[in-house]
Amino acid sequence: MIKIVGSYLSPYVRKVLACLEAKDLAYEVDPIVPFFGDDRFSKLSPLRRIPVLIDGDLVLSDSSVICQYIEDKQPEPALFPADIRDRARARWLEEFADTRMGDVFIWRLFNQIAIRPSVWGEKGDRELVDRTLKEDVPAVLDYLESEAPAEGFRFGPTLSIGDIAPACFFRNAAWVRFQIDAARWPRADAWMGHTLASPPFKTLAKIEDAILRTPIPEQRNALMALGAPIAGETFATGAPRRGIMPT
Ligand SMILES: N[C@@H](CCC(=O)N[C@@H](CS)C(=O)NCC(=O)O)C(=O)O
Incomplete structure (x- = not known):
């Protein structure tokens, strides 16, 4: 099962989830805000950014790299034009x-x-x-x-x-x-x-809207209660740390 690490409220995570939804691929989400990633998250995502895709022993960062992988893994319906x-x-x-x-x-x-x-x-x-x-x-x-x-x-x-x-x-x-x-x-x-x-966007919007005003530490449980496909394990920790990339 494909796992996506990253909050439903991130536009880059949304891009990846929209591709998975459009292709009807099964996935689960570890919905972390990147600043709350733990030390294991730093190893998974060298830039400490979301999204990250984990598919077995494959770990990928960057939404464009991930969307291209999803397209290669499941070509239909195509999300990249043929011409x-x-x-x-x-x-x-x-x-x-x-x-x-x-x-x-x-x-x-x-x-x-x-x-x-x-x-x-x-x-x-x-x-x-x-x-x-x-x-x-x-x-x-x-x-x-x-x-x-x-x-x-x-x-x-x-x-x-x-x-x-x-x-x-x-x-x-x-x-x-x-x-x-x-x-x-x-x-x-x-x-x-x-x-x-x-x-794809309608499906995701229902989930996003439901947690928009939920405090960050409560979002995971709120998403589970909603029936969103939430991963059993999380890379989140309690205290935020600054990102490593300039904006
Ligand atoms: N080019 C990256 C950008 C990802 C990105 O900037 N994600 C934001 C969340 S919306 C992030 O993780 N920010 C944390 C940081 O930059 O420290 C992609 O397409 O995945």
């Missing part, structure tokens, strides 16, 4: 989402508004949040608008990694009260809405 040009474009959208949207929506918004207060007991940087909403978020949305399909998914009738990767960030964005302005970015809004309404 090599589309396949490359889908990979680029995944990279744009992971790097640029991760920086803007996670480090500059979600981290300041949600993680710093809840994990570290600190006040977020309001000036950074305001600047990000004014400058960086519109630039990201302008780009997504230029990439958005006229309707449906980006590479045809079925969901691909080029839809999944950017959509993941709008869940965290919504939790810090950001919604796409449909009047300014109508195609991006419809594209992301269509993706977030697909079955």
Whole structure:
């Protein structure tokens, strides 16, 4: 059975779980917030980041590496387009989402508004949040608008990694009260809405929404009570430690 280490509230974990859901592969989750990983977690994940995939004696870090492994392990339904040009474009959208949207929506918004207060007991940087909403978020949305399909998914009738990767960030964005302005970015809004309404995201959203306001130490038990596929063993520990990577 595939095990994914990482919280349901992380966009990178969501990307991996959406791929597993789309392919109907069985998996279990150790839903840790990365800062609470123990010493064994440092060995599993040299960057102390989530997600991590464990499949027997195979351990992989990085959501893109993991999603490609899932695709290779279970090719159907394909989440990477067959046409090599589309396949490359889908990979680029995944990279744009992971790097640029991760920086803007996670480090500059979600981290300041949600993680710093809840994990570290600190006040977020309001000036950074305001600047990000004014400058960086519109630039990201302008780009997504230029990439958005006229309707449906980006590479045809079925969901691909080029839809999944950017959509993941709008869940965290919504939790810090950001919604796409449909009047300014109508195609991006419809594209992301269509993706977030697909079955993998709907399944995950029910679980995410149920634990959003649950204190971190109680999330594991709350998830078990919900019937989520939670692993019997955890790499979590009681006290948080700072990450090792610059943001
Ligand atoms: N490129 C990585 C990024 C993963 C990542 O940044 N995950 C965040 C959680 S949303 C994390 O573990 N942060 C802890 C840290 O950076 O110390 C991936 O795609 O898996």
